[in-house]
Amino acid sequence: MVRESSLKYVIVDIVIYLLLALILLSTALPFAHEIAISFSGRAPVRAKSVGLWPQEFTLDNYAAAMARKQFARALAISCLRVIVAVPATLLVAVLTAYPLAFERFQLPGRRGFLMALILINLVQVGLIPRYLSYKNLGLIDNPAVLILPTLLTTFNTILVINYFRGVPFDLVEAAMIDGASHWQVLSQVMVPMSTPVLATICLFTFVRHWNAWFDGVVYLRNASNWPLQSYLYTVLSTTELSSEYSGYRYSGRWPNVSGDGVGAAMVLFAVLPVLIIYPLLQRYFVSGINLGAVKG
Amino acid sequence: MPVTRMASMARQSLARPAPPGVARRRVSLGSIYGRRGALYLMLVPAAVLLIVFGVYPLWGVSIAFVRYNPVAGLAGSPWVGLAHFKEVFRRGVMAGLLRNTLLISSGKILLGELAGLAFALLVREVGWRPYRQLVQTVATIPQFFSWVIMGALMLSILGSSGGVNDLLVWLGLGKVKFLTDKNIFPFVLVLSDVWKEFGWSSVIYLAALTQIDPHLVEAAAVDGAGRGARLWLIELPIVVPTFVFLVVLGFGYILDAGFEQVLVLYNPTVYQTGDILDTYVYRMGLVNFKFEIATVVGVFKCVVGFVTILIANWVSGKVAGQRMF
Numbered sequence: 091m092v093r094e095s096s097l098k099y100v101i102v103d104i105v106i107y108l109l110l111a112l113i114l115l116s117t118a119l120p121f122a123h124e125i126a127i128s129f130s131g132r133a134p135v136r137a138k139s140v141g142l143w144p145q146e147f148t149l150d151n152y153a154a155a156m157a158r159k160q161f162a163r164a165l166a167i168s169c170l171r172v173i174v175a176v177p178a179t180l181l182v183a184v185l186t187a188y189p190l191a192f193e194r195f196q197l198p199g200r201r202g203f204l205m206a207l208i209l210i211n212l213v214q215v216g217l218i219p220r221y222l223s224y225k226n227l228g229l230i231d232n233p234a235v236l237i238l239p240t241l242l243t244t245f246n247t248i249l250v251i252n253y254f255r256g257v258p259f260d261l262v263e264a265a266m267i268d269g270a271s272h273w274q275v276l277s278q279v280m281v282p283m284s285t286p287v288l289a290t291i292c293l294f295t296f297v298r299h300w301n302a303w304f305d306g307v308v309y310l311r312n313a314s315n316w317p318l319q320s321y322l323y324t325v326l327s328t329t330e331l332s333s334e335y336s337g338y339r340y341s342g343r344w345p346n347v348s349g350d351g352v353g354a355a356m357v358l359f360a361v362l363p364v365l366i367i368y369p370l371l372q373r374y375f376v377s378g379i380n381l382g383a384v385k386g
Numbered sequence: 387m388p389v390t391r392m393a394s395m396a397r398q399s400l401a402r403p404a405p406p407g408v409a410r411r412r413v414s415l416g417s418i419y420g421r422r423g424a425l426y427l428m429l430v431p432a433a434v435l436l437i438v439f440g441v442y443p444l445w446g447v448s449i450a451f452v453r454y455n456p457v458a459g460l461a462g463s464p465w466v467g468l469a470h471f472k473e474v475f476r477r478g479v480m481a482g483l484l485r486n487t488l489l490i491s492s493g494k495i496l497l498g499e500l501a502g503l504a505f506a507l508l509v510r511e512v513g514w515r516p517y518r519q520l521v522q523t524v525a526t527i528p529q530f531f532s533w534v535i536m537g538a539l540m541l542s543i544l545g546s547s548g549g550v551n552d553l554l555v556w557l558g559l560g561k562v563k564f565l566t567d568k569n570i571f572p573f574v575l576v577l578s579d580v581w582k583e584f585g586w587s588s589v590i591y592l593a594a595l596t597q598i599d600p601h602l603v604e605a606a607a608v609d610g611a612g613r614g615a616r617l618w619l620i621e622l623p624i625v626v627p628t629f630v631f632l633v634v635l636g637f638g639y640i641l642d643a644g645f646e647q648v649l650v651l652y653n654p655t656v657y658q659t660g661d662i663l664d665t666y667v668y669r670m671g672l673v674n675f676k677f678e679i680a681t682v683v684g685v686f687k688c689v690v691g692f693v694t695i696l697i698a699n700w701v702s703g704k705v706a707g708q709r710m711f
Contacts, residue, residue, distance in 0.1 A: 102613060106511050110521045113505070116581065117524050120539045123549060127542075138547050186432035189425035197425050203433075208711055210440035212695055216684020217664075218671045219446025222460070227438065242435040272424040301532035304646060308672060319534045326538040327650065350542070357538055364530050371530065372523065 128152070128354035132335075135348040151351035152359075154335070154344040161356060163314060164321035167233075168300060171317055175237045175299045176292055182241045183291055187250035188276045194259055211244035217308075224309060235309040236302070236317065246291050253287035254280055290374040293367060300363060318360055326353055447688075450681040470678045471686075479666070483683070486572070487662040491643040493576035495636035501580050502587025503629055507621060509588065510595055511613070522592075525585030537650030540578055541565070571656040578651070579644055587632075594628045595621060631706035638698025638710075641691045663687045 122142045127135055131146030139145065155161055189197055190204055221230075229235040257280060265275050281288065306320030313321070325331055332349025445460075450470055452463035474480055505525065512518040528536060543549045544564040551561045564574050598620060606616060645664035652660045663683055671680030703709040 099613065103511070103513075106508055107517070110508055110512065110517075114521050114524055117528060117585075119549070120543050124539060124542065182431050182435070185428040189428050195422075195425060197422060203429065206436060206440075207432075210436060212692055213444070214688055214691060215443045215447065216681060216688055217667050218449060218677050218681045218684055219443045221672065222446040222449065222677075223443040227442075238435075239439045242432050242439070247432070272421060272428070276428070297530050301530075301534075303532060303534050304649070308668075319532050322538070323534045323650070326534065326541075353538065357535055360535055361531060365527070368523075368527060368530065372526070 124354045124357055127351055128358050130351060132346045132348045132351065135351045146346075148346050150344055150346045151348075151355040154347045155352050155355040155359065157343070158352075160314065160321060161318075161325075164316055164318045165359065167315065168318035171236055172296055172299050175240075176295050178237065179241055179243070179246065179295045180288060180291055183243075183246040183250050184276065184281060184288070186242065186247050187254055188272070188280060190247070191251045191254035192259060192262070207244050207247060221308070230309055231311055231315070233310070233315050236299075236305055239305075240298070246295075249287055249291065250284065253284050257283050286374065289370070293371045293374060296367060297364060297371070300360075322356055322360060325356070447681065447685055449677055450685045452678070454677050470682045474679060474682045474686075480683070480686070482658070483661060483663050483666050486659060487641055487643045490572050490575050490648075490660075490662060491640045492637070493572070494579045494644065495633055495640070497576060498580050498583055498587055499629055499632050499636065501584035503591050503625055505584050506588040506591035506595060506625070507617065509592065510621070522585065522588075526589065527585070528582045529586035531582075533646040533650045536578070536582055537647070540574075540651060544574065565651065566653065566655045568656045568659045571652070571660045575644065575648060575651065575660065579647060590632070591625050591628060594625050598624060627706050627708075631702050631708050634698050634702040634705060635710060636698075638695040639691070640694055641687050 119142065123140070126140050126142055126144045128151050129144035129147055129149070130140045131148045131150075134140050134145035186207075189195065190200055193200070224230055224235060224239075229238070261279055261283075262275050265279050266272075270278070301319055302317070303319035303323045306316045307323060310316060310320075313324070329349070331353050335344065335347050335349045335352060449460060449463075451465060451467060452460065453466050454460070455463045509518055509522055512521070541548075545551070546561060546563070550564070554561060562570060564570055602620060603616060606620060611619065641663055643662040643664070645662070645668075648660060648662055648665050649668065652665065664687075667680045667684045667687070670676045670683070699710050
């Protein structure tokens, strides 16, 4: 009896392992294919004979991608965007959360402010009113449009508020009895005690800004101000690359590259930073979600 | 958790009096609560941002009620009341857009949550830790890539000479026009979204499942509960409320059918089944410059969306005992 049931157990185990292997492959194979293409020479890519392993191995696709002025520029703009946006977003979240976190501050208007924050988050004004208001604010064609509108997010603020509430208020009170100002309490008590939630916000803000593309496409008419993903959107959804590199008599600077190959190389450039911070992300997102689930 | 000098000082000062020789400024509690200036100052950036990017754009909604004259601006444009609304609904555009939006959205919500739940339960059965971590890690990654990237990937694997069609041919089935057949395209939208998100969706279920007391599982095993019994009697009762909660909340946002995904993947041959409210607003407004029509659809979405969120919040309170706010 025991034998039989353990045999059944093993069989179910095998089925589960195989099923998960299939799921794993369904996610991994498309990326493996893309990586293979990015390292393959012109002929095999154009003949569509590249599978999961590079053919006629070359780094030319990457070199050709970097040699494209607009690509290099877009990459730099994306880096700059993240460098500015992440600390600024964090600063706004922390500054906003602190006065709103503690009922015992007895701050008139605290609840009202919190309500407004939540309510505004629920009203999703459409694209056109938003566009017109940005136009009036002088944000169209202004790179600041990539950062300013999402500096304050309800989600971040609530996340930090909930975390701050977990810090014993006695600490705040004690620090203030010792003569600390609110600024000192915030910067030297609350912030150091909240590193997990602040790290979570940093990582998610990084990913959000690194991946954002629609705002660039819509609000910046001058394509030379576009971040990487906006640039990729136009390049990957048109035949610009393939017609440039894969023309019949193409004999430019990069004889061994193909449109698809350069496109794949660009995709991998765009994916790499996220992959690098992914282990950090993974460590934090479970706790981040749990924090968010706590009632605000 | 790193605690600074200040924090540990504060904690110490709770426990015992100040060490001799250290001069301290003593402040009464009353004056702590008196110092509100700093607190209000901290709220200034948020207040400005809230007004500029939260409240001010609301004014632009009025474009749906005027004949917009870009030169005269909004205030100088003649008021036409609900004329644009009547036009949009008379043309019958809304019905198609709504149908597409609701179908694609509900497919994503239901299948997406089911896939996340199923994946979480499967992953939990894996005893070999490295394998479990590998599967989980790889499955969750795509959520952190943009639809631009994932769209490029989809185009290359679903195209006529892509990997999926190669596989179909190899299996003796014909090629499928995944991205240009209007009857298939909505399924591509739903399934590719599920494929991108299932690993991420599973995280919350896995978190819920960690609440299960291992002793309970052991005791059940001693009593003869096999895998099936454990699934039915212990695991599902834990995750089903979470599932219900997430599905109900998902339906609150049902009018968001995945703007960026559709924009990346669709093309004119599939507008009939793939065009959703958001993509229509974008095309009408910023491609064809019919601001009024686009805003009418946008206002409709905004108002109905607000109501659905409130309803979902209320229902989830009733059904799942949890609310979002």
